[in-house]
Amino acid sequence: xxxxxxxxxxxxxxxxxxxxxxxxxxxxxxxxxxxxxxxxxxxxxxxxxxxxxxxxxxxxxxxxxxxxxxxxxxxxxxxxxxxxxxxxxxxxxxxxxxxxxxxxxxxxxxxxxxxxxxxxxxxxxxxxxxxxxxxxxxxxxxxxxxxxxxxx
Numbered sequence: 143x144x145x146x147x148x149x150x151x152x153x154x155x156x157x158x159x160x161x162x163x164x165x166x167x168x169x170x171x172x173x174x175x176x177x178x179x180x181x182x183x184x185x186x187x188x189x190x191x192x193x194x195x196x197x198x199x200x201x202x203x204x205x206x207x208x209x210x211x212x213x214x215x216x217x218x219x220x221x222x223x224x225x226x227x228x229x230x231x232x233x234x235x236x237x238x239x240x241x242x243x244x245x246x247x248x249x250x251x252x253x254x255x256x257x258x259x260x261x262x263x264x265x266x267x268x269x270x271x272x273x274x275x276x277x278x279x280x281x282x283x284x285x286x287x288x289x290x291x292x293x294x
Contacts, residue, residue, distance in 0.1 A: 144168040144209040150175065155185050168204050170197070219246055 143158055147170045158167050167184050170192075177186040192200045201207050223242035227235045 144206065146170070146209070147172060150185075152178070152183075152185065155183055168206050168209075170200075170206060215246075218250075219243070222246055222249065 143162075143165055145154070145168075150169050150171050154169065155167050158165050169185075169188075171185060171189050175185070175189050177189050188200065188204070191203065195203065219242060223245060227238050229235045229238045
């Protein structure tokens with residue numbers, strides 16, 4: 143379970159452990175959080191890891207950044223498709239949601255730049271500075287005839 147810092151507290155960890163003992167709880171502890179002296183909990187491990195690797199290191203290691211990606215995906219869905227489902231029956235709502243996800247995936251695919259990392263040398267102050275830039279890459283066609291016709 144992943145949540146933002148507003149849900150940081152022993153009560154949330156206890157409730158999740160009561161319902162699903164094997165579940166991992168990923169909630170960023172407050173900056174002033176202190177470990178529990180009586181027992182070692184997931185929250186205590188998060189606090190220790192933040193002290194050892196820093197908050198950004200903890201986010202990368204724990205997978206907390208996936209929460210942000212999920213929030214962004216839901217925002218895009220609501221903005222592009224709709225804030226609510228228009229169908230009344232559950233099977234039709236499922237179909238509507240699948241169509242919306244397919245539309246969003248297609249739009250995301252079309253909007254993503256296809257880039258590769260290339261090396262560039264720039265002369266600055268009489269010496270060579272090596273730096274990397276991103277340049278568009280040519281898409282590979284899966285079908286030879288489609289490539290010759292200008293398609294994918």
